[in-house]
Amino acid sequence: MPMAVGVIETLGxxxxxxAADAMVKAAGVTLVYYGLAESARFVVAVRGHVAEVKTAVAAGIAAGEEAYGGQVITHYIVPNPPENVESILPIHFTEKSEPYRIF
Incomplete structure (x- = not known):
């Protein structure tokens, strides 16, 4: 089954x-990246099977918007990222995320 990556960018x-809390609670995904983009924008990425990532991102968007003053700026899902994208961008499983890997 193809692996997907889902990313949400928020303000604050x-x-x-x-968003991160809702994503990991809503579906069988693993949090693989969190970071500061710029100007108080934050990014969170999850990995899992395509259907699980779609469910997780939808839940994360809703939760991010419901947070007091929260704003989801953008989001995106890549159903099956190629190896060269995975090896360059910070979306792969790491030693930190591996213990929490769902699948």
Whole structure:
């Protein structure tokens, strides 16, 4: 089954925290990346099977928007990222994320 990556960018930390929390609780995904984009924008990425990532991103968007003052700026899902994208961008499983890998 193909692996997907889903990314949500928010304005402010509370929104990204709410999004990350909702994503891992809503579906069988693993949080693989979190970071500061710029100007108080935060990014969170999850990996899992395509259907699970779609469910997780939808839940993360809703939670990010519901956080007080929260704003989801953008989001995107890549159903099956090629190896060269995976090896360059910070979307792969790491030693930190591996213990929490769902599949």
């Amino acid at each position: 930390f509370p929104a990204v925290l709410a």
